[in-house]
Amino acid sequence: xxxxxxxxxxxxxxxxxxxxxxxxxxxxxxxxxxxxxxxxxxxxxxxxxxxxxxxxxxxxxxxxxxxxxxxxxxxxxxxxxxxxxxxxxxxxxxxxxxxxxxxxxxxxxxxxxxxxxxxxxxxxxxxxxxxxxxxxxxxxxxxxxxxxxxxxxxxxxxxxxxxxxxxxxxxxxxxxxxxxxxxxxxxxxxxxxxxxxxxxxxxxxxxxxxxxxxxxxxxxxxxxxxxxxxxxxxxx
Numbered sequence: 001x002x003x004x005x006x007x008x009x010x011x012x013x014x015x016x017x018x019x020x021x022x023x024x025x026x027x028x029x030x031x032x033x034x035x036x037x038x039x040x041x042x043x044x045x046x047x048x049x050x051x052x053x054x055x056x057x058x059x060x061x062x063x064x065x066x067x068x069x070x071x072x073x074x075x076x077x078x079x080x081x082x083x084x085x086x087x088x089x090x091x092x093x094x095x096x097x098x099x100x101x102x103x104x105x106x107x108x109x110x111x112x113x114x115x116x117x118x119x120x121x122x123x124x125x126x127x128x129x130x131x132x133x134x135x136x137x138x139x140x141x142x143x144x145x146x147x148x149x150x151x152x153x154x155x156x157x158x159x160x161x162x163x164x165x166x167x168x169x170x171x172x173x174x175x176x177x178x179x180x181x182x183x184x185x186x187x188x189x190x191x192x193x194x195x196x197x198x199x200x201x202x203x204x205x206x207x208x209x210x211x212x213x214x215x216x217x218x219x220x221x222x223x224x225x226x227x228x229x230x231x232x233x234x235x236x
Contacts, residue, residue, distance in 0.1 A: 001108055002227055003168035004220070005161070005189070008113035008140075010176025010197025011216040012095045013123060016046050018088040019198075022080045027062055030072040037063035050200040086119065091127055092196055094217040099132045101220050105227070108168060110137040112161055114150050114179070117143050136164070150179035155186040162187055174219045181207040192219045 009015045020042045031037050040062055048058050055076050059069030102109050111133045120140045124130045139161040173184035176197025184191035193204035196215040204212055213219050
């Protein structure tokens, strides 16, 4: 059995608008009245995020002073995953078609995300995604889980998922961050990085995934082609 474990934010949902709205809010709340700041465009902001530029540095680039930038970074951390802003998330182009291909091909499909239960439930209802992921194929953190860092927390979640999932002959992880790649490699799973999320190619290459593609659609097509090649191999 071929299995695909996919991250949620990035491969399936585009979070760039949410993050940019939070950036605008935090910049406005942190700057002094009449203080001139450099309001980054969404393209500029997202390029910095994808290159892993720290939040405080983004604040300084935007014209904030050192202490303001620190306040900006802390405010962003508290706000980015607050409920009022999840409404700005959008489906990643082609994600639904890719998930439908996976189902039609009979590939075992699971989602592994650092979203909390309530955050994933909200997105599932908003985008009608529960049809792809039954409860026993959803792996997310509890609403009160004390997050440390995704790169440390996600391998733990991956271990919990693999302990519950039935055996598979070949398992692949698709994700858009270093945490996805590290989680996969920690458990000896092949990793595919996608460029439609919050990391650019240089950032992903630093963690040596097995493959880098543009989006979930390309990852699925690769796995389908791989499956055909395996099916066509003569039996020994």
